[in-house]
Amino acid sequence: MAPGGPPDVELVQGGPVGYPGVHVEADVAFDPVSVSVALPTGRDLRFGTQTLPDHQLTVQNTSGQTTTYTGVLSADGTTLVFSDVDLALPGTTVLWVAVSAGHDAPLGATGLTFTVGGKTSPSTTIVVMPGFTVSPGGDPVTAERGGDPVYPGVEVRNNGTQGIPPQTVIVTLPAGADMRFGTPTSPDHQLTVWKAGGNTTVYAGSISADGQSLTFSDVDLEVANVGSQSVMWVCVSAADTTPVGPTSVEFSVGGRTSPSTTVDVI
Template structure:
């Protein structure tokens, strides 16, 4: 914006000789007149700065304010007038669908708090200044409360090119009082694994709901995804529905473990595991996945030991074996770990508890190890042994659910499952308000809590599930400080203190908070705490609560229960 202020002279207005002067301004005939003239440079670009792609529950505020930045060419435009308008979806700025604000000196325009309405669904907010605008997309989540996890028919074993089909699925458990109603369900095959809907000659595009009917699906153009509309999932609170589909393995299917992905009303879960390449049985022994349990690998983490189990099935002799072990493709698994490769096979005799170690020959591509003259340690029918190798995940390994393949002479068998999963980006530890002293029978509460520390190199900005459990036999109880509501307080350097309302369990021993927003910069912490009190009958002495944040668990700050004075 360009402008100037020039005093008039007598009854003559100033500025007539100014190149910015416009006809029709001034010459009122009154002495002492001042004429202000300016030209306004319009905003030609608005950019989203904060608040896009948020989600909240009905009747709740969106956690972050919407911010847009105004520019003229490449320069931020201070004091620009910006209007935020809710163009679709049920949300408002203090009851209004529009809010007009002025940008700060750096060109940032911040809208007031946006509050979700009662109806779930998408929300579109447009920020505009002149002809420049930008759009924010937000979501009001369904108020229904439910969890989706693997379950249903037993784990699935399929033979590549075989006639057998399997039924991987999930269970949907209702965890709240609101009805689930009809939900959209999508089921996706894992890419590159060779699974198919139904069988080769008889495709099956249906979703079965145990005790709830069958739903026809719509196949995606790439053939990997089925979508089912209007799937009725209503059950009483605490009960569940079982959903499954029918699949088989094509002749080219890759051996190993995999899973389908079910998405129910926006919540996704792996199906029950699918093993392609069933345990191979051939005289005189059988082979199946076995050894140490399912191995969880973290990128650049510790070595783990996937393997197979051999069982002697008849009286015939077992000759020394040639064993080849192959890494799964495109998973960035390593033999041993960087700087310390491990090219060994361990055979564990389950009868004697002894180990025999063999050194293998690495293939040119580094993907397989071959061991010759391997004694499988199977002296008599019923004898069992284990074989395993050591692997780790490279620092850049992508998440995967897979297995190695063991070739025993001319027989093949998948190893125990290997799951590659990033290391936790946070830790939970005791902390928060100071250590808590509770007097038996006194109504005054204390506030035991934990700290969540961001251990990653970037800002943690996520919704977490939090559960708080009382110690058994302590006589402690949660205190409802907001009327009938039990609350969790989150104290963050970013957003200050924010309260979340939880669900008290039927036995009143735990509180569950489904969606707690944690904003933590790298290396920093947030504090979480709840209110508790001690009953007259509470045993004197130390106690502590248990906090679980997603899957990470920690005890709270210590609680000291004491008798009343005197």
């Protein structure tokens, strides 16, 4: 028995299911066996999706014919047990289940554990991808020392997830650059989120004691649909002593960090 299926199964946080599995090879037939499938600990995976659980095992024989079995879910929701599973041997049989990743699933590689007739194997490798990405948004902006404010920002893109919950956004000024949010006479502690179509939402943030960062709670990223994009920005200005040259503001959106649009200080 060995991992089965494609080389990797990619799951997007909060996205649709994938089908990791194993394959079993034998030259002789076997009596029906018990099969258990366990989720990895602490990886926020589930059988099916949060709104549509799936407790089935699919068995595909050498000829490509499939049979499905309904399993019993453990009390903690981490293991499915299937009884009297016909492995359709001799030949090569592939077994798989449907799993998805939650919005908080850690990124990177993981996998399920299949136990078939007492023998254990990891599944196809599962690679968890981010539900949304954050990147610099818009063209560079020019900030004159001691001059008018500018509005650097980032772009947020939905990578294939549904129901993205509100996020915490933290915006941090570049260290040692003597910049501020707004201007000395008109502080600005707001975050503006623009979604495709032109509608904007403004959030009021709380400023840190040192004045270097703003924190915004429960921000709707406005990327409800797969592939949709939004842009968010803040208001900053350069002091008379701000070093000349390119810099940027750092945005942390739900733990994903990106520099803003480049700010060219002149």
